[in-house]
Amino acid sequence: MMDRYKLWQIIGIYLGIFAFLSFMLLPFVEMFVTSLRPLEHLRTTPYRFWSDKMSFDAYSTMWESVPLLGRYIVNSVFIASAVTAFTMVLVIPASYAYARLQFPFKTASLAGILAVNMFTGAVLLIPLYKVLKTLGLLNTYWAMIVPGIAFLIPTGIWLLKSYLEKIPVELEEAAFVDGASRIYILRRVVIPLAVPGIIVVGTATFIGAYAQQFLFAITFNQTRELQPLPAGLQEFVGRQVVTWNEMMAASLTGVVPVILIFFFLQKYLVAGLTAGAVKE
Amino acid sequence: MTDVLSQPGATVRPKSAPRRLSDRAFAVLLILPAFAFIGVIIAWPLVETIRLSFTDARLGGENYVGFENYVDLWNSRRFHSYVWITFYWMFISVLAKMVLGLIGASLLNAAVPGRALFRMLVMPPWVIPIAIGCIGWLWLYNGTFGLLSGVGQRIGIFDGAFPFLAGKTSAFYSAVVTDVWIGTPMVTLFFLAAMQGVNRDLYEAAWVDGAGRWYRFRRITIPQIMPVIVSMSLLSAIWTFNSFDIIFILTQGGPRGATTTLIIDTYKTAIGNFKFGEGAARAVVIVVLLAIFSAIYMFLLGKINKIYGVK
Numbered sequence: 001m002m003d004r005y006k007l008w009q010i011i012g013i014y015l016g017i018f019a020f021l022s023f024m025l026l027p028f029v030e031m032f033v034t035s036l037r038p039l040e041h042l043r044t045t046p047y048r049f050w051s052d053k054m055s056f057d058a059y060s061t062m063w064e065s066v067p068l069l070g071r072y073i074v075n076s077v078f079i080a081s082a083v084t085a086f087t088m089v090l091v092i093p094a095s096y097a098y099a100r101l102q103f104p105f106k107t108a109s110l111a112g113i114l115a116v117n118m119f120t121g122a123v124l125l126i127p128l129y130k131v132l133k134t135l136g137l138l139n140t141y142w143a144m145i146v147p148g149i150a151f152l153i154p155t156g157i158w159l160l161k162s163y164l165e166k167i168p169v170e171l172e173e174a175a176f177v178d179g180a181s182r183i184y185i186l187r188r189v190v191i192p193l194a195v196p197g198i199i200v201v202g203t204a205t206f207i208g209a210y211a212q213q214f215l216f217a218i219t220f221n222q223t224r225e226l227q228p229l230p231a232g233l234q235e236f237v238g239r240q241v242v243t244w245n246e247m248m249a250a251s252l253t254g255v256v257p258v259i260l261i262f263f264f265l266q267k268y269l270v271a272g273l274t275a276g277a278v279k280e
Numbered sequence: 281m282t283d284v285l286s287q288p289g290a291t292v293r294p295k296s297a298p299r300r301l302s303d304r305a306f307a308v309l310l311i312l313p314a315f316a317f318i319g320v321i322i323a324w325p326l327v328e329t330i331r332l333s334f335t336d337a338r339l340g341g342e343n344y345v346g347f348e349n350y351v352d353l354w355n356s357r358r359f360h361s362y363v364w365i366t367f368y369w370m371f372i373s374v375l376a377k378m379v380l381g382l383i384g385a386s387l388l389n390a391a392v393p394g395r396a397l398f399r400m401l402v403m404p405p406w407v408i409p410i411a412i413g414c415i416g417w418l419w420l421y422n423g424t425f426g427l428l429s430g431v432g433q434r435i436g437i438f439d440g441a442f443p444f445l446a447g448k449t450s451a452f453y454s455a456v457v458t459d460v461w462i463g464t465p466m467v468t469l470f471f472l473a474a475m476q477g478v479n480r481d482l483y484e485a486a487w488v489d490g491a492g493r494w495y496r497f498r499r500i501t502i503p504q505i506m507p508v509i510v511s512m513s514l515l516s517a518i519w520t521f522n523s524f525d526i527i528f529i530l531t532q533g534g535p536r537g538a539t540t541t542l543i544i545d546t547y548k549t550a551i552g553n554f555k556f557g558e559g560a561a562r563a564v565v566i567v568v569l570l571a572i573f574s575a576i577y578m579f580l581l582g583k584i585n586k587i588y589g590v591k
Contacts, residue, residue, distance in 0.1 A: 118571070
């Protein structure tokens with residue numbers, strides 16, 4: 001009853017949603033249309049909205065124009081996966097400690113970790129460059145993986161900690177009374193129960209890791225073969241004639257992995273990310 | 281598995297003092313790897329940045345120069361304008377994200393068919409890498425061949441090609457629009473979750489008393505989600521302040537410094553011109569400004585939570 005809308009209200013809501021989504025999706029639609037149009041149609045003045053010769057040609061020619069394109073996409077997925085794996089290995093034990101154990105400086109150290117969210121790589125680039133150089137990691141995959149992990153740990157701990165706190169503690173206590181060791185409890189009791197939470201945090205970490213590659217790649221890596229997609233795409237820009245249709249095709253192809261992961265897991269992801277915003 | 285069980289820790293023991301002691305040791309063991317990592321990759325570089333800011337470090341070497349870098353920044357009118365640009369950029373962009381997020385979340389919270397799909401379609405700008413979204417916007421803003429300029433000419437707003445990223449004002453607001461586009465999905469998502477968490481009894485009581493939708497939105501929804509609005513605006517502000525990819529790809533800080541925020545200025549000084557000492561001083565200024573800003577915000581958040589009775 002309370003939720004019943006009048007017709008004009010329904011129309012208004014749909015118009016509003018349409019306008020809102022148009023803004024959110026406009027670049028994607030234009031990128032897709034552009035990728036279908038022949039280059040000479042894109043480079044005409046006055047501007048033309050449509051071409052009669054739409055085709056998927058750019059999706060096959062792009063591999064020849066930028067021979068390393070496939071490599072860039074694989075690099076992006078590889079770097080993001082590696083970052084996610086290492087981050088989770090560090091995040092799972094730490095968030096368990098914050099969710100369950102009492103120890104000195106617990107609140108202070110958690111606040112310290114969360115303060116990391118205030119920085120970006122851009123502020124710390126100079127010494128980071130030195131650290132990576134000292135460790136001999138410049139111009140390797142590690143140059144893009146190692147800083148990536150550090151900046152994703154804090155949010156990961158925060159999210160997983162809130163998830164673990166919701167798991168009933170009784171099972172752990174039962175295992176404890178039965179004489180199981182702490183490591184055993186963590187491995188065999190806590191982690192299996194936390195799998196949904198781990199998936200959510202892992203997905204969020206993967207999306208973050210996929211998104212953050214640009215700065216580290218252009219600063220710490222000069223090896224073209226190792227470049228991730230966001231940096232590799234700049235190759236299209238620096239040319240005599242920018243092949244916009246191929247560049248759009250390549251961009252859209254490159255986001256397929258992360259979009260797929262998002263759409264498969266979005267229900268859990270949304271619930272997991274926003275858990276803190278909802279009052280119990 | 282048996283080897284795990286046969287470890288000394290596996291024997292039954294009372295849940296008293298010894299357990300708490302071992303709590304501490306176990307906790308240290310668990311958090312140590314993460315802390316060691318952050319220590320090497322973030323904490324040490326932070327300390328090193330502070331040290332470098334008191335030197336004239338370049339590629340060749342470094343000498344201690346005291347506060348010279350800071351004095352230079354204090355006296356540099358250009359740097360003042362970058363500070364001003366950064367705060368203006370942050371303010372405009374966060375305000376737009378909050379307003380759009382609130383409108384978007386309200387629309388998506390309405391009980392109309394198809395809302396599950398609409399909610400999903402809001403998220404792609406957040407999911408894809410910023411650098412790739414920016415390529416799409418770069419093309420949209422293209423003066424000669426871009427859609428926006430084309431539409432503008434067709435409906436008669438622009439007389440001839442309009443290169444959005446070439447003029448000082450238009451470049452600035454173009455970057456703002458792109459930043460808002462990237463930041464709004466997350467804000468919308470959190471506002472929507474908060475709205476769904478508001479107790480329905482409140483709405484029903486107000487509805488029985490004859491309160492209209494707008495009244496219920498103003499007097500129930502907004503106060504109930506206020507803590508989320510405040511914390512999201514803090515997070516948004518920090519992200520926007522630190523935003524690098526968008527400006528770097530769209531304008532590289534130009535034209536004539538119009539979009540040079542502190543982050544871009546720091547990057548250009550340190551990495552572009554190899555003036556490590558001067559760049560480090562800028563980085564320290566950023567950290568100090570952000571710390572002050574966050575402290576004020578946290579103070580406000582505490583007040584607001586008290587007013588609205590959270591915890």
